[in-house]
Amino acid sequence: MADDPYAALGVSKTATDAEIKKAYRKIAKRDHPDLTDDPAAHERFKAASVAYDLLKDPEQRARFDRGEIDAQGQERPQRRYYRDFSEAPDNPYRGQADYGDFSDVFADLFGERGFRQSGFGGGARSFDMRGQDHRYTLEVDFMTAARGGTTRITLPDGNVLDVNIPAGTRDGQTIRLRGKGAAGMGDGPPGDALLAITVREDPDWRRDGDDVSTVLPISLDEAVLGAKVQAQTIDGPVMLTVPRGASSGQKLRLRGRGLTGAGGKRGDQHVELRIVMPPQIDDDLARFIETWRKDHAYNPRAAGGRGR
Amino acid sequence: MIRQFKTRDEILSMIPELSPEALAALTEAGIIQPLLAEGEPRFREIDAARLQLAVELEEMFRLDPEALALVLSLIDQLNGIRGEMRAVLGALAEEPPETRARLRRVIHEIRILRVQRD
Numbered sequence: 001m002a003d004d005p006y007a008a009l010g011v012s013k014t015a016t017d018a019e020i021k022k023a024y025r026k027i028a029k030r031d032h033p034d035l036t037d038d039p040a041a042h043e044r045f046k047a048a049s050v051a052y053d054l055l056k057d058p059e060q061r062a063r064f065d066r067g068e069i070d071a072q073g074q075e076r077p078q079r080r081y082y083r084d085f086s087e088a089p090d091n092p093y094r095g096q097a098d099y100g101d102f103s104d105v106f107a108d109l110f111g112e113r114g115f116r117q118s119g120f121g122g123g124a125r126s127f128d129m130r131g132q133d134h135r136y137t138l139e140v141d142f143m144t145a146a147r148g149g150t151t152r153i154t155l156p157d158g159n160v161l162d163v164n165i166p167a168g169t170r171d172g173q174t175i176r177l178r179g180k181g182a183a184g185m186g187d188g189p190p191g192d193a194l195l196a197i198t199v200r201e202d203p204d205w206r207r208d209g210d211d212v213s214t215v216l217p218i219s220l221d222e223a224v225l226g227a228k229v230q231a232q233t234i235d236g237p238v239m240l241t242v243p244r245g246a247s248s249g250q251k252l253r254l255r256g257r258g259l260t261g262a263g264g265k266r267g268d269q270h271v272e273l274r275i276v277m278p279p280q281i282d283d284d285l286a287r288f289i290e291t292w293r294k295d296h297a298y299n300p301r302a303a304g305g306r307g308r
Numbered sequence: 309m310i311r312q313f314k315t316r317d318e319i320l321s322m323i324p325e326l327s328p329e330a331l332a333a334l335t336e337a338g339i340i341q342p343l344l345a346e347g348e349p350r351f352r353e354i355d356a357a358r359l360q361l362a363v364e365l366e367e368m369f370r371l372d373p374e375a376l377a378l379v380l381s382l383i384d385q386l387n388g389i390r391g392e393m394r395a396v397l398g399a400l401a402e403e404p405p406e407t408r409a410r411l412r413r414v415i416h417e418i419r420i421l422r423v424q425r426d
Binding site: 025032034035079080081082083084086087088089091092093094095097106109110 | 391392
């Protein structure tokens with residue numbers, strides 16, 4: 001315990017009564033054991049209380065100053081703080097706890113609380129508490145996630161919602177619908193609905209970060225001579241120039257046609273060309289190629305089989 | 309368990325800072341709800357501790373009865389939850405590490421993961 005009550009309050013020996021009171025109040029506000037968890041604060045508060053009890057009484061203070069009594073003699077019987085009682089399960093002043101969706105779990109673990117007195121003037125029940133968040137999983141197709149769009153969902157409570165899927169939504173992202181969770185208590189706002197998004201795979205589209213890739217089939221003549229052909233992008237069809245002499249596996253890049261990234265910048269689309277032979281190799285084609293081969297034979301595997 | 313009840317006079321001498329008028333006002337406002345026996349209030353230990361705190365809060369923060377009721381109600385809620393939390397943590401401490409690891413993952417998912425897009 002503090003031997004020097006002035007030190008415990010952080011005041012000088014010549015402090016006025018008002019200064020002593022002010023110092024005590026300052027410590028009490030900060031360190032009161034019912035208002036803070038900090039054990040060091042509890043000690044400071046205890047020391048300050050003892051010191052204040054002694055110094056607030058002018059007669060006691062004068063006797064202490066003259067050395068007639070010491071600080072110890074003043075200690076009050078061990079005080080029990082309110083937290084000792086209010087943490088107990090049978091605190092009659094506490095309103096019914098409400099754990100929302102988990103009320104059953106709570107009752108299962110803790111039991112229904114036995115005797116219950118209503119709080120003061122219904123005060124405890126008039127509290128405003130935000131409602132619980134509800135979590136759902138929502139599957140969207142690749143295009144809706146990429147382009148953005150609206151999906152209609154029916155929540156378990158029967159509410160039908162049109163959910164706005166932002167362009168560039170990724171698998172595993174969460175969409176928060178404000179106020180669509182459980183109702184709040186009192187005037188508390190409702191909770192949110194949290195939709196965990198699963199993006200369904202699409203055989204025609206592959207994703208790599210912000211970039212997407214597709215395969216574009218081209219005919220033999222388009223590969224040989226070059227052509228302008230139509231290709232699908234997230235934003236719809238575009239005309240794409242296939243260079244003369246294109247090979248299968250060659251990739252063309254469409255800048256800014258990928259997914260919308262975190263910063264709002266879009267990735268690219270990679271279009272892989274794939275030469276598709278005509279359904280039948282007719283005599284004309286076979287004869288032409290035979291003739292052509294005589295003078296123009298080439299070995300595409302000479303470069304190590306990379307096929308380019 | 310033997311409960312010790314205190315009379316009005318005993319309470320007043322226990323808490324020197326509490327005036328008879330203040331005790332009457334706090335009771336009137338419902339902030340303190342002593343039991344009644346033969347028309348006389350009987351104060352439990354919890355009432356005494358609550359009165360002591362109420363007097364200190366009034367003095368420290370100059371609260372009016374409504375604000376005092378609010379603060380005490382918040383303390384009741386918080387401490388009640390603290391007591392329940394302690395009970396849950398005590399029960400979890402007895403569980404094998406695998407159970408705790410499983411719960412940790414679930415808690416992490418619920419409390420830690422941040423929503424990436426609003």
